[in-house]
């Protein structure tokens with residue numbers, strides 16, 4: 116099987132995949148927004164879930180974030196975080212996700228008076244249940260909100276450290292333009308001194324220089340998005356030489372107008388240049404698709420071959436924070452699925 120035009124969905128689902136870029140708050144479906152708002156006595160600006168969904172018409176990252184931070188406000192109790200995370204895991208399992216590395220935004224909860232204890236308790240309970248029921252393994256990555264100050268990020272890091280056993284890395288997200296990685300170099304220095312890995316959103320809407328900064332100042336293990344690298348040949352050569360993973364979110368990029376349409380997306384062009392490309396869903400409740408939908412979108416939109424799709428699956432495992440032995444196990448399974456499908 117060289118081209119997946121006819122059997123894409125089942126084959127794509129069967130291929131073991133890791134999801135490396137998903138914001139748990141971005142898996143909050145409108146129906147759950149309303150259910151939790153009612154339970155927690157929160158008044159919403161929209162009459163019903165359908166109307167809220169219709170408002171998901173974004174011009175850019177900021178127009179999305181304005182609605183996303185409204186939605187977050189319905190999450191109050193540990194049980195809310197449990198339900199949110201468990202629903203995502205069920206969806207991910209249906210899509211053939213075997214391992215997931217989940218972002219969350221501590222400041223968007225603590226700034227509303229929600230304790231980190233409640234956030235970690237709810238999410239961790241769901242992760243344990245998801246592993247037991249679905250066999251999905253996971254890591255957690257709290258992100259600093261880059262539109263807030265470096266001091267606030269440092270305070271957040273200190274508040275997170277008592278929960279150090281529950282996360283493996285820190286990240287950087289929110290409004291990119293005007294908030295370069297360099298603003299957070301001290302916080303990331305401290306995080307690395309604590310033995311944490313680092314990742315950062317860079318080159319989603321921002322310039323290639325932000326990707327250089329994420330590499331050289333934040334010493335990231337992965338670049339989240341990174342599609343803005345294409346304008347800088349030297350940067351592309353470096354990313355390829357270092358096999359620095361990019362966690363690319365195709366449907367997100369279309370919804371937020373980073374590319375006009377999927378045919379213009381640079382995932383395949385960058386794959387052809389030897390970069391370590393991976394595919395993720397970012398905020399699936401807002402962008403019209405979970406991981407499998409993203410794989411289908413790029414496979415059909417960019418005419419990816421089965422070999423190219425398999426390379427995306429391999430890269431997702433290679434770029435994950437699993438142990439080397441766990442990676443080898445999944446890479447073996449990916450080869451088996453690949454060979455069976457091509458036999």
Ligand SMILES: Nc1ncnc2[nH]cnc12
Nearest residue numbers: 138288289290316397398
């Ligand atoms: N796509 C995205 N970019 C930056 N921050 C985010 N937070 C949630 N989704 C995000």
Ligand SMILES: [Zn+2]
Nearest residue numbers: 136316339397
């Ligand atoms: Zn993101």
